[in-house]
Amino acid sequence: MAAPGSSSEPPPVVDDLEDTVVRMTGVTVRRGASTLLRDVDWTVELDERWVVLGPNGAGKTTLLRIAAAELHPTAGTVHVLGERLGGVNVFELRTRIGLTSAALGLRVPGDEVVRDVVVSAGWGVLGRWREAYDAFDTDRADHLLAALGMGALAGREYGTLSEGERKRTLIARALMTDPELILFDEPAAGLDLGGREDLVARLAELAADPDAPASVLVTHHVEEIPVGYSHALLLRDGAVVAAGLLDDVLTDENLSTTFGLPLSVQKRRGRYTAWRR
Numbered sequence: 001m002a003a004p005g006s007s008s009e010p011p012p013v014v015d016d017l018e019d020t021v022v023r024m025t026g027v028t029v030r031r032g033a034s035t036l037l038r039d040v041d042w043t044v045e046l047d048e049r050w051v052v053l054g055p056n057g058a059g060k061t062t063l064l065r066i067a068a069a070e071l072h073p074t075a076g077t078v079h080v081l082g083e084r085l086g087g088v089n090v091f092e093l094r095t096r097i098g099l100t101s102a103a104l105g106l107r108v109p110g111d112e113v114v115r116d117v118v119v120s121a122g123w124g125v126l127g128r129w130r131e132a133y134d135a136f137d138t139d140r141a142d143h144l145l146a147a148l149g150m151g152a153l154a155g156r157e158y159g160t161l162s163e164g165e166r167k168r169t170l171i172a173r174a175l176m177t178d179p180e181l182i183l184f185d186e187p188a189a190g191l192d193l194g195g196r197e198d199l200v201a202r203l204a205e206l207a208a209d210p211d212a213p214a215s216v217l218v219t220h221h222v223e224e225i226p227v228g229y230s231h232a233l234l235l236r237d238g239a240v241v242a243a244g245l246l247d248d249v250l251t252d253e254n255l256s257t258t259f260g261l262p263l264s265v266q267k268r269r270g271r272y273t274a275w276r277r
Contacts, residue, residue, distance in 0.1 A: 025077035054235035098174030110159025164195035
């Protein structure tokens with residue numbers, strides 16, 4: 001018998017989220033009769049760089065939208081930057097997250113000046129209007145653009161840029177607010193070989209920076225994984241096939257299961273290639 005004033009129940013376990021950037025537990029997302037994600041468990045720690053791989057319709061973008069606090073799960077719990085979705089002001093939380101995506105790029109006005117595309121991230125708007133920015137803001141925008149090889153184009157209109165230049169502009173915008181988490185949704189989509197390799201090299205430089213935020217990159221192609229990425233999550237039909245250290249996860253068996261055909265994968269000089277057997 002328990003002593004008076006005591007409880008026979010064990011004390012609650014306090015989950016330490018201090019170094020956890022994203023934690024999903026039992027996450028399921030349904031839309032009508034479709035299940036987009038199914039019982040996903042996934043954790044991203046402070047110093048990790050994750051790639052999310054899977055075929056079309058696997059649930060990759062849905063997963064990223066949850067991590068970006070843009071979408072709530074139908075079931076399960078999600079913590080982003082220590083805050084639980086459903087119990088936090090997501091508009092404030094989103095200012096701590098950098099995001100690049102094709103959908104975001106399509107919303108940028110074509111006549112917007114490149115520097116303004118970047119600096120306006122501070123207000124979370126697309127299309128500069130009456131917001132006020134000081135010299136620190138514009139200097140930071142120029143510094144980020146220069147670091148991504150866009151310094152000479154800071155005064156150009158966004159609509160005149162090549163696809164690769166637009167991608168780099170959006171990455172600079174995602175970094176503008178000094179985020180604690182950065183999310184890349186198919187950053188190399190639509191690029192030719194030269195544009196892809198240039199972008200992948202720049203993402204590798206960012207991954208190697210110890211002060212850079214934790215990052216998650218969604219792609220269909222192992223060839224687009226930058227050097228320095230540490231972990232991989234493989235998705236198929238909304239479910240996790242495998243997750244963990246990159247070299248442990250990117251095996252012939254796991255990749256074949258993920259894409260539904262016999263594949264071989266090889267690593268050379270830190271980069272991956274895959275082909276059908």
